[in-house]
Amino acid sequence: MAELKEIRKRLEEIEKLIKAEIAWEPVGPTPMPEVPALRNWDMRLLKTYAPWYAPFCDLCCLCTFGKCDLTEDRRGACGIDIATQQARMVLLACLIGCSCHTAHGAHILEYLIEKHGPDKKIDLGRGIEVEAPHIRTVIGLKPETLSDLKIAIEYVYKEITHLLDSVHTGQEGSYLDYESKALHAGMLDHVGMEAADIAQIVGFNYPTSVAETPLVGLGWGAIDKTKPVILVVGHNPVTSTALIDYLRANNLYDKVEVGGICCTALETTRYSDRAKVVGPLSRQLFFLRTGIPDVIMTDEQCIRTDMPIEASKAGSALIATLDKAMYGLPDATEMATEEIVKQMVGEKKHFAILEPAKAAEVAVKVAMEIAPQRKKEWLSEEEAKGLAERCNDCGMCERVCPNLFSIGDGIIEVAKGNFDLIREQFRRCIGCGKCEEECPREVPIFKIMQTAASKESWKIRAGRGPIMDTEIRNVGASITLGTIPGVVAFVGCSNYPDIEDLAEMVEEFAKRKYIVVVSGCAAMVAGMKKDADGKTIYEKYPPDFDGGGIVNVGSCVANSHITGAAIKVVNIFAKLPLRGNYEVVADHTLNRLGACGVAWGAYSQKAAAIGTGCNRLGIPVILGPHSSKYRRLYLSRKEEGDWRVMDARTKEVVDTGEPAPEHLTYVCETKEKAMVMIAKLCIRRNDTPQGRAIKLNHYISLYKKYMGGGLPEDLHLFVRRDADLPIVYKKEARVYLQEIGWKPKEPVGLPTLIGTYPSKVSVDSVI
Amino acid sequence: MSATVPFHRVNVLTGIKSARMIEDAGEYAKLIKRAKRPLLVLGPLLVKGSLNGRFLIEYAFEIAKSASIPICATGHVKVKMMEAGVKPDSEYDVVEIINALKDPDWMGVKKEGNHDLVIFFGIRSDFAEQGLSVLKHFAPHLKTMTLCKFYFPHANYSLPNIKKDEQWKEFLEALISNLRG
Numbered sequence: 047m048a049e050l051k052e053i054r055k056r057l058e059e060i061e062k063l064i065k066a067e068i069a070w071e072p073v074g075p076t077p078m079p080e081v082p083a084l085r086n087w088d089m090r091l092l093k094t095y096a097p098w099y100a101p102f103c104d105l106c107c108l109c110t111f112g113k114c115d116l117t118e119d120r121r122g123a124c125g126i127d128i129a130t131q132q133a134r135m136v137l138l139a140c141l142i143g144c145s146c147h148t149a150h151g152a153h154i155l156e157y158l159i160e161k162h163g164p165d166k167k168i169d170l171g172r173g174i175e176v177e178a179p180h181i182r183t184v185i186g187l188k189p190e191t192l193s194d195l196k197i198a199i200e201y202v203y204k205e206i207t208h209l210l211d212s213v214h215t216g217q218e219g220s221y222l223d224y225e226s227k228a229l230h231a232g233m234l235d236h237v238g239m240e241a242a243d244i245a246q247i248v249g250f251n252y253p254t255s256v257a258e259t260p261l262v263g264l265g266w267g268a269i270d271k272t273k274p275v276i277l278v279v280g281h282n283p284v285t286s287t288a289l290i291d292y293l294r295a296n297n298l299y300d301k302v303e304v305g306g307i308c309c310t311a312l313e314t315t316r317y318s319d320r321a322k323v324v325g326p327l328s329r330q331l332f333f334l335r336t337g338i339p340d341v342i343m344t345d346e347q348c349i350r351t352d353m354p355i356e357a358s359k360a361g362s363a364l365i366a367t368l369d370k371a372m373y374g375l376p377d378a379t380e381m382a383t384e385e386i387v388k389q390m391v392g393e394k395k396h397f398a399i400l401e402p403a404k405a406a407e408v409a410v411k412v413a414m415e416i417a418p419q420r421k422k423e424w425l426s427e428e429e430a431k432g433l434a435e436r437c438n439d440c441g442m443c444e445r446v447c448p449n450l451f452s453i454g455d456g457i458i459e460v461a462k463g464n465f466d467l468i469r470e471q472f473r474r475c476i477g478c479g480k481c482e483e484e485c486p487r488e489v490p491i492f493k494i495m496q497t498a499a500s501k502e503s504w505k506i507r508a509g510r511g512p513i514m515d516t517e518i519r520n521v522g523a524s525i526t527l528g529t530i531p532g533v534v535a536f537v538g539c540s541n542y543p544d545i546e547d548l549a550e551m552v553e554e555f556a557k558r559k560y561i562v563v564v565s566g567c568a569a570m571v572a573g574m575k576k577d578a579d580g581k582t583i584y585e586k587y588p589p590d591f592d593g594g595g596i597v598n599v600g601s602c603v604a605n606s607h608i609t610g611a612a613i614k615v616v617n618i619f620a621k622l623p624l625r626g627n628y629e630v631v632a633d634h635t636l637n638r639l640g641a642c643g644v645a646w647g648a649y650s651q652k653a654a655a656i657g658t659g660c661n662r663l664g665i666p667v668i669l670g671p672h673s674s675k676y677r678r679l680y681l682s683r684k685e686e687g688d689w690r691v692m693d694a695r696t697k698e699v700v701d702t703g704e705p706a707p708e709h710l711t712y713v714c715e716t717k718e719k720a721m722v723m724i725a726k727l728c729i730r731r732n733d734t735p736q737g738r739a740i741k742l743n744h745y746i747s748l749y750k751k752y753m754g755g756g757l758p759e760d761l762h763l764f765v766r767r768d769a770d771l772p773i774v775y776k777k778e779a780r781v782y783l784q785e786i787g788w789k790p791k792e793p794v795g796l797p798t799l800i801g802t803y804p805s806k807v808s809v810d811s812v813i
Numbered sequence: 814m815s816a817t818v819p820f821h822r823v824n825v826l827t828g829i830k831s832a833r834m835i836e837d838a839g840e841y842a843k844l845i846k847r848a849k850r851p852l853l854v855l856g857p858l859l860v861k862g863s864l865n866g867r868f869l870i871e872y873a874f875e876i877a878k879s880a881s882i883p884i885c886a887t888g889h890v891k892v893k894m895m896e897a898g899v900k901p902d903s904e905y906d907v908v909e910i911i912n913a914l915k916d917p918d919w920m921g922v923k924k925e926g927n928h929d930l931v932i933f934f935g936i937r938s939d940f941a942e943q944g945l946s947v948l949k950h951f952a953p954h955l956k957t958m959t960l961c962k963f964y965f966p967h968a969n970y971s972l973p974n975i976k977k978d979e980q981w982k983e984f985l986e987a988l989i990s991n992l993r994g
Contacts, residue, residue, distance in 0.1 A: 053941070098911075098915075098946045099947065099950070099951070100943035100944065100946050101946050101947075102827070103826075103827035103828050104828025104829055104950075115828070115829050116950075117829060117830045117949070118953070128950050129951075149974055378938075443820060444820075445820055445822050446822045446823075448939070450821055450937055450939065649854075671937055671939070672939070674908075674940050674943035674944070675939070679908060683912060683916070691850075710906065714906065715856065715888045715907060716857045718889035719888050719906055723906075746929045752892070753904075754889070754891040754892035754895040754896070759903075761902055
């Protein structure tokens with residue numbers, strides 16, 4: 047009885063928080079879900095897409111019982127086994143990622159509520175009525191003001207605490223339950239990201255309800271070095287927007303150059319199209335060492351932790367602007383501005399300044415004073431040759447390179463006056479700087495790379511935030527029926543095997559009339575290649591959320607708009623309610639919406655959380671080879687897997703035998719394989735014969751192009767009837783299918799997993 | 814426990830169970846010959862890689878042929894194989910073949926039962942190490958072996974870090990010769 051009372055009390059609390067009395071939609075079965083609420087959905091996913099663990103290490107090192115050896119079925123002193131320990135680490139990674147995005151959101155919100163008041167209306171423009179698909183679906187709240195976003199953030203904070211509790215020694219003992227919790231953390235992450243980006247759009251007046259956002263300068267070649275240069279690095283635009291405000295207010299907008307690295311760069315260009323995107327994370331150390339930035343302003347996440355050392359080496363001034371990363375610097379927030387400037391210029395001191403307007407003012411004043419002393423020249427080829435001559439080809443650089451290539455070979459060639467190899471290597475460099483640190487002869491590798499780095503500049507389309515409802519109305523049917531072959535999102539960091547991979551992959555799918563969406567570092571890298579006419583993908587393809595379009599949604603937190611677009615299709619096109627209705631929405635996405643994420647260079651915990659959030663929502667994700675170090679994938683065994691679904695119309699369970707989608711998280715070693723896999727992972731059980739034929743046409747043609755001809759060995763699994771066969775390959779495919787004894791089967795009218803596992807949700811809810 | 818440090822330091826083992834390092838091609842050949850159902854998994858580094866002017870994949874073909882080992886092509890290896898007129902016995906990507914190998918009841922690429930020895934060749938070392946770790950922890954029913962010129966601690970049997978390509982070439986040629994003998 048006491049328990050029932052408790053549940054009722056909790057429900058009342060939730061109803062109050064989500065303003066249940068406002069009947070925009072009936073409240074679904076799981077508003078503000080706690081961990082157990084969606085556990086059955088998770089377990090159903092994990093039954094087909096079993097966790098695949100690749101331990102980094104044989105040990106558990108988390109507590110003082112150990113280190114505990116977990117090889118050969120041994121258990122740790124707490125009882126944990128190797129699989130559960132891996133799942134625990136994955137949950138931890140997802141929690142770190144989720145915390146980063148959500149704390150970013152909370153910080154922005156706090157700042158903007160102070161600036162605009164709690165009742166500032168959320169208005170994302172005429173094109174967007176479903177303003178917060180994640181918050182609506184997960185929490186059951188339709189946020190109307192900035193203070194409503196706080197409800198979302200506080201819910202995520204609370205859930206994070208519960209999840210983090212479970213990784214303590216002597217807690218959860220099942221890898222599957224840890225995975226369910228990781229999926230929960232992934233889902234929360236998208237709520238946190240969505241709250242953060244909505245707050246930014248509303249509070250900073252970013253463009254919204256418009257596809258054609260400005261084309262802005264990309265690359266260090268775009269930076270005007272004749273002006274004082276301020277570099278903003280990180281993910282949080284509170285200070286960079288204050289910087290732009292200061293420049294505008296003081297008639298300095300044309301006199302100071304603002305460039306950015308990582309997501310803050312993208313955020314800043316949403317605020318000012320005069321700001322430049324220097325490049326992705328992989329170019330951070332390189333650009334710092336050029337000495338071009340007069341002042342560096344760091345905020346949070348993905349910033350180098352040795353920033354004060356690097357800034358001093360290059361002669362740049364450093365201001366840390368957020369409490370997340372203060373580097374042990376003196377907190378000058380309360381100091382007089384002129385005194386800070388004096389010490390930064392005269393004594394080369396770095397400071398933390400946690401008040402955005404003050405940090406901005408100091409940055410501008412310092413930059414204007416020290417810029418005239420800056421040495422702005424790049425290394426000449428002759429100078430580089432001289433420095434490279436120090437290398438004795440010991441190979442230590444190769445041994446520590448996370449991308450496994452021998453920078454030493456490139457340096458030796460530079461010493462001979464040949465710069466071709468180092469140019470190629472620079473494309474593959476992920477910018478960690480380990481090679482230079484390890485070099486026994488202290489060859490300044492990053493400096494030498496200046497001669498390899500192209501000085502050209504490119505164009506990137508400024509991030510646009512949410513996909514418009516009107517666009518969803520236009521493409522919803524085509525995506526669901528399969529006549530637009532898929533939505534492919536290229537997201538993530540810059541841990542790629544080769545920088546050109548991304549531009550190639552993006553273009554391949556845009557040409558094939560998939561809807562291509564990009565964000566974060568991936569969006570930058572995709573723009574860093576020109577065709578024969580000197581055009582980047584952003585200049586060649588329309589910015590519409592439509593077949594053949596390339597949409598840059600914005601920074602990391604804007605990834606929520608990509609998954610949000612999937613939710614909008616469910617709501618706007620399929621007319622299913624969102625409010626507290628996560629399971630139905632995720633089921634629809636998994637079975638009927640051909641979407642696939644590609645995090646080709648993922649490195650961060652944030653990327654782990656984003657990817658895992660996509661998975662819970664039924665969206666598969668492909669990762670690049672470095673990402674095997676995330677230690678966990680979700681893979682099916684296509685021949686042996688459980689591919690049964692409920693036909694919601696006939697209420698019968700049908701064994702489709704069809705692995706669609708085949709995997710939820712997958713790592714590829716090469717871009718060639720990734721492209722074939724992307725096309726395959728966009729296949730869904732709900733495809734019409736026409737849609738399936740289009741999808742198979744791409745799957746087969748990519749297979750032929752990149753896999754050496756013939757037909758894919760698993761083609762028969764995706765062909766239900768002769769009508770599914772693409773016309774171009776019909777003859778060849780019929781011969782193959784006959785050879786292997788393929789038999790036709792009826793497509794399922796309305797496929798759903800709901801009804802095939804224990805759930806509060808009825809099958810009728812999916813219709 | 815071996816104190817050998819892998820060539821690529823990103824692959825340093827933090828644990829207690831590391832590969833037996835074998836330099837003798839004869840010993841490698843014996844291990845392969847002793848296996849009932851070996852499998853050769855070929856990775857994309859073989860597509861472009863060469864050793865003294867001869868494509869690495871040609872060594873792989875000879876090893877497979879000499880000991881009648883079925884080939885699993887990963888990544889885009891099949892392209893190169895088809896150019897050379899060799900059809901792979903199976904196509905799985907690295908994670909897929911490893912996922913199948915984990916299951917002791919899987920029937921293998923020839924449908925004759927799961928493999929008892931899996932030989933990896935031409936996969937980038939960090940990725941290979943992660944894959945080998947999967948099998949080390951979750952597939953006690955099989956042994957793993959590598960033919961690349963680096964030490965792979967998560968394998969059961971590995972070559973040492975080989976400094977000179979000439980030594981590696983000699984090893985591969987001796988292995989082929991021993992397998993034929």
